[in-house]
Amino acid sequence: MPTTLSDKHLQGFLGSDEYVGIAPAVKAAHEALHSGKGLGNDFIGWLNLPTDYDKDEFARIKVAAEKIKSNSDIFVVIGIGGSYLGARAAIEFIKSPNYNALCKDTPQIYYTGNSISSNALAELLEICEGKDVSINMISKSGTTTEPAIAFRVFREMLEKKYGKDGAKDRIFCTTDKARGTLKQLADREGYETFVVPDDVGGRYSVLTAVGLLPIAVSGADIDALMQGARDAQDKFADPDLDKNDCYKYAAIRNMLYNKGKTTEILVSYEPAFTLMNEWFKQLYGESEGKDQKGIFPASVIFSTDLHSMGQYIQDGRRNLFETVVLFDSVQREIKLGTDPENVDGLNFLSGKTMEFVNRKAFEGTVLAHNDGGVPNVVLTVDKMDEYNLGYLIYFFEKACAISGYILGVNPFNQPGVESYKKNMFALLGKPGYEDQKAALEARLK
């Protein structure tokens, strides 16, 4: 199996009765999701996406990616939240966090429009100087502040450099299929467009055009990615908790939460998983963090962070559990040699691979953390490739939906994200928000 769950390191933390106890809630969650009658049921397009996606658009994505690869030194992805995290996470996972620094025949890929930092935007403009650039603006509406600012700046840059006609061949918009200012603009200017489906929220959108176009530009195999997701869709459709690792993960999270394990730390031993950690945190934090409840999602990369957060995890407050994502094999192997003088005392590792040492680091850690009172869920993935990533993405997406339903929340909305925006718009003097401005400013004095 591309992703399997082990509950061995939950021993002593969860009893077998507890699994029996939560089974009805899992079954109910399954039925709510698959019947389309659960909370937020207008946003479950991701459920059958791996089989039901738009095949014509998928083919167009590949053609666009080839075009971008052929005429661009740099590809700039403009988007925030779900409109950039999935693509970046997938590219770093499949290719490398050093993707831009490594030799390759595909464009550099940069991400912008995901903050309001002028430092970050100005630097990227500098990096693009003298280079051939294409951009992908990703926004359902086109009016989200961060990407809209970056899009203005990059559109102007491209039109200055290539003329309006040349620029239009280098601007790709992923947006609403029919409405919104970005769609209107793209149609008028002749930019190629791809679709953010109506029934897929941002954090569930990595397997739509939102993620697929940047991922394809990196040279990754998006057919294999979708095949992995499709196989996971089949595999995790079984309502029986005992046979469904995805549902088991959702159940375990809730059982642990209900006994005070309110922070989950996603763990990987591969630095290339760093952005997948961030993708996970959005998926779970945004889906479950509402109504004053939900597991707080955190993340670490080991063994790096064993020398940082490791102390806390071993000995701090005991409201934690860890979910470890392991890989049975990695892309590049290094075998350790023998130093005739053994100055560093490492010769006991001679002939061993780093992967072997890394696995022993995991084994030593999981036992130490268990002894320290931290339950561990262990997910094992075959390898770090497109197929396994598609499978893992679907695993996490479906587990998140089931987990949210068990918790009794709507896992597909994000009402809290609007709160800061309303305040910000009022403070910025945006038309339509004038009423609140004075009251907010008084609170800041």
Add this chain to the structure above:
Amino acid sequence: MPTTLSDKHLQGFLGSDEYVGIAPAVKAAHEALHSGKGLGNDFIGWLNLPTDYDKDEFARIKVAAEKIKSNSDIFVVIGIGGSYLGARAAIEFIKSPNYNALCKDTPQIYYTGNSISSNALAELLEICEGKDVSINMISKSGTTTEPAIAFRVFREMLEKKYGKDGAKDRIFCTTDKARGTLKQLADREGYETFVVPDDVGGRYSVLTAVGLLPIAVSGADIDALMQGARDAQDKFADPDLDKNDCYKYAAIRNMLYNKGKTTEILVSYEPAFTLMNEWFKQLYGESEGKDQKGIFPASVIFSTDLHSMGQYIQDGRRNLFETVVLFDSVQREIKLGTDPENVDGLNFLSGKTMEFVNRKAFEGTVLAHNDGGVPNVVLTVDKMDEYNLGYLIYFFEKACAISGYILGVNPFNQPGVESYKKNMFALLGKPGYEDQKAALEARLK
């Protein structure tokens, strides 16, 4: 002041009586620290470091940095935990997270020996192919597994490329002043060495040679960095809680913790602060996370993560508080123009700087999060330069020590970090750990 604290957004969460109530504990912590009689008092060398550092070594660091800059395309920093986080955080903060991608007359800087990932190490070797490389091995003992593995690989690479004689001019070791295998090796081979002081723990070591050599190689002004720390050392020596923002921060953290705010989220609106967030998490997590207590440190970059963790912070479990680090000015400014057609509806921002918009995002967010029940501490820093960073580093270091003493822990040890190592060594068959191996393996079956 280079760093000031505002407690405005704690209103309704902390009463003035509470400050009076905690003042004696703060005074006691101050006395324990400054008298050198508190817990872990053999590791308080950082306290007076900004005035008491080794001036001759400091001068040597600058000379070594000039040499590295003159003969290296790539500078590889080998270290884990405190032996890499501080340097990397400082370089990304002062220069940029895009430091390697930007045009400059200083070497590329890469970090390795901070994980056991062969992917990461093999990629870095590929990146170094055909380039002139110098390395800095940072390890008190020289036997820490992760850096020792990387050092083996890079030393061999350099000796193959430059010969033993050529390599020795490109290998710099930061290690114990007298003992340990790395010091012995360096002396024998003629590598230049710098000192990890005996009385400064890894997470407090960024202003020693551990951090200073890599920081100087990036072209940053380490004199200004130390001057900032020195001014903070003077400023935050006042035992009076009312006059000492550093102590106020330590007190606030404990007051909030004692009323159930057990997770602190460090917030910045600048992506260049990302690694400073990680540095902070090591500093506080490792110092306070023990004896089954301590604040769990987490971090976000806004507005990026307002579209990710924002939902949870606004509406999830109410055991959170935020500490925001703001900058009064940034290095690069962008003013927003006017689009004649206003297709994105952004013309209400015409003539405004992004920095202004970013500040309004903060203001809107702090009020929204307050309304959602999340107290906010706000630290305002003048600008993102060496001087202010030195000041901020010292602020956080001293606040951490005081905060730990108030909590009643030893803020300078990390006993939990050994637990996984012992298991790992046993599982790897390291000489001296044979007894535990069979028992551990049985638990993994």
